[in-house]
Amino acid sequence: MAESHGKAIDSSQDFVASAIENSDKPFEDSMKAIQADKIQFSEGEDHDAILQNLRILVERGWTVDDAGIGIDKTFKFKAWMKCIGFTARIGLESKAFNHHPVIVLRYGNVWVKWTTHRPYGLSSKDIRMAMYCDEMAEATNASNASIEFKE
Numbered sequence: 459m460a461e462s463h464g465k466a467i468d469s470s471q472d473f474v475a476s477a478i479e480n481s482d483k484p485f486e487d488s489m490k491a492i493q494a495d496k497i498q499f500s501e502g503e504d505h506d507a508i509l510q511n512l513r514i515l516v517e518r519g520w521t522v523d524d525a526g527i528g529i530d531k532t533f534k535f536k537a538w539m540k541c542i543g544f545t546a547r548i549g550l551e552s553k554a555f556n557h558h559p560v561i562v563l564r565y566g567n568v569w570v571k572w573t574t575h576r577p578y579g580l581s582s583k584d585i586r587m588a589m590y591c592d593e594m595a596e597a598t599n600a601s602n603a604s605i606e607f608k609e
């Protein structure tokens with residue numbers, strides 16, 4: 459059971475709620491609470507840089523998993539072809555950046571999870587790709603064309 463600002467919290471959802479609920483507290487306090495209790499950073503990472511961006515991602519609906527090594531989010535789209543288009547955009551960038559997610563493609567939504575296998579933990583690559591997902595979700599919703607598949 460982890461403590462944050464004196465409250466017992468025992469799930470990453472609670473961590474997220476606690477981080478946002480305490481957002482009126484100085485930034486450092488709420489982020490230290492998350493760092494001390496939860497995140498397992500990949501070796502060699504700049505912890506403060508990751509935490510700065512993690513706060514933005516959490517406010518956009520990303521959640522930290524219970525192991526503290528990954529972040530995930532569910533993107534909702536009305537049309538199946540938008541689910542496909544979003545997934546394809548993430549897939550192409552994953553190939554280009556050589557950093558790959560777990561993606562669950564369903565009718566109406568796409569669940570994406572980022573974690574780093576080697577070195578094990580949460581890395582700046584996960585953060586970058588999560589930011590990219592948010593950008594692509596906006597681009598997908600804004601675009602009328604379904605995506606062309608280029609090899």
Ligand SMILES: C[C@H](O)[C@H](O)[C@H]1CNC2=NC(N)=NC(=O)C2=N1
Nearest residue numbers: 556557558559573574575576577
């Ligand atoms: C050999 C290849 O570069 C590695 O296996 C890459 C591929 N994609 C990856 N994706 C993720 N999420 N983590 C990794 O450590 C990783 N490593």
